[in-house]
Amino acid sequence: MASPMRLRGPAELLSAMPYLMGFHPSDSLVALGLRGSGLHLQLRGDLPDDGDAGAVLAEHYARLFRRNGIEGALLIGYGPPGRAEPFLRAVGAALAGRGIAILDMLRTHDGRYWSLLCDAPGCCPPEGRPFDPETSIVAAEATLAGLVALPDRDAMAARFAGPTGPALAAMEEAGNRANLRILRLVTGRDAAAVRAVVVAAGRAALEAALARYAAGRRLTDDEVAWLQVLLHVVAFRDRAWERLDRDVRRGGAGAEHHRLLWTDLVRRCEPCSVAPAATLLSYLSWRDGNGLHASIALDRALDADPDYSAAGLMAEILGRGLSPAQVPAISGARRRRRPPGRPRRAATRPGRGTLPTRPRRAAPDRRQAPGPDAGPGSGPAGDCGPGNASERLNGPERGGPPGGAGRAGQPGRPARDARRSRR
Structure with missing residues (x-):
């Protein structure tokens, strides 16, 4: 793209994600890691099938973010509440436990989104807020820029x-x-x-x-x-x-x-x-x-x-x-080939x-x-x-x-x- 995409609010972020990733995610968690004023790390993983697996993966994600010096994270869960929210909260807690600020935790499903960090009815109603990633301005801008969003990862x-x-x-x-x-x-x-x-x-x-x-x-x-x-x-x-x-x-x-x-x-x-x-x-x-x-x-x-x-x-x-x-x-x-019987030496990496x-x-x-x-x-x-x-x-x-x-x-x-x- 000739210029960075400017995203104003959760709806535009969610509309942009399929184009930024190349496909429409589902049953997934997307984590965006920020350092300073820029996006430094992004990942997408499937929602785990049980809490034990979720806890292991949450700790892994937290270590990965910490190792990369991430200062703030934005988490997006794709799926129904029973599957997406427990993992979202587990990852959020693991990141926060390592001093990484959680900017927001969003869940999206069937054309609506919810923020797990906001319970104000005027901002985040219980039924969620609607958005349409196919017809948004962001989708049009991404398409004009040559970005494509395929149906899924298989595609x-x-x-x-x-x-x-x-x-x-x-x-x-x-x-x-x-x-x-x-x-x-x-x-x-x-x-x-x-x-x-x-x-x-x-x-x-x-x-x-x-x-x-x-x-x-x-x-x-x-x-x-x-x-x-x-x-x-x-x-x-x-x-x-x-x-x-x-x-x-x-x-x-x-x-x-x-x-x-x-x-x-x-x-x-x-x-x-x-x-x-x-x-x-x-x-x-x-x-x-x-x-x-x-x-x-x-x-x-x-x-x-x-x-x-x-x-x-x-x-x-x-x-x-x-x-x-x-x-x-x-x-x-x-x-270099070692003479028979000589042990390996430790290898020094810069x-x-x-x-x-x-x-x-x-x-x-x-x-x-x-x-x-x-x-x-x-x-x-x-x-x-x-x-x-x-x-x-x-x-x-x-x-x-x-x-x-x-x-x-x-x-x-x-x-x-x-x-x-x-x-």
Whole structure:
């Protein structure tokens, strides 16, 4: 938008939220965190099914807001009173207990809203105050500014869905050709030569892909499949991540070219092989301040491979509500191989003290309590062709984060409860 949207009162705020979020929330809690005069953090999570889950989530939200230095919060509950109000009050109490001022707690349902902090009949009547988000001035302004409000989160997630039907069959055939191509490339080479030749091939493919999207065109199925296979080789995946991080930090058109590339790959890669591309899209979306897109892309990565540790790193980042300023740049440093029997040394991260390194953990069970999409204010599975050759080219760190990336803080529970929104 060319200028910030000015909101005058609860009705306009509620009318704006679907456009600011990209979809119409329901059975949800939306929390807006303010610091100084600006919006610093926003999140949306499903209403929990019971009080115990609500208490856990309320404490999590409060820790997240406190960690980000939030001074004031505005809470919005979407749903009937029996579901929305207990969770609203629990989150409000948890935030207030950490010294965060509660500016208002609104509940909205069936075209009306109530303030839980106001009981004056002239201002907040018991039957609620009506509003129409579809016909408000705010909705018109948002539409003119190019903002879209989809029906629900499912509709947003569908924009990142993988191929089906004939498109999937075509990608599976292209994936088979790519697997054979990489086998021919590495046959007869030792480990060092394999790493070098794959990284060189990957860099060439990535440069060509970015140039293609900069020119307003897209990759062929074979080119998508080739990148799909190469990205499963950690040595190249790390270089791609470093290039993405560098270009996004520099700003300019390069970040948009990455967004076009990684979004197209997530939509076109075979669902069982999309984890690397989806993780990179999640990282890019998070750096761009779009927690919803980051969460949806991360879902795609973990659906493809629940044990993909780079996706686990992104789950930690999103779950902890970290801002891009809190995570150091991804460097080109590489882990050196340790002699057999020598223990790991603690890894020092800039500005974060000393963190003990640990063996890679499996991603946590996705069936945890629902949690928020958080962001700054600013073939069948397993059927990937013969052998999935790229898996043979990686060592025990398959799928891990880039060498210089480090973990985002001392992971406790990495994040599914603070990342994925259920519908």
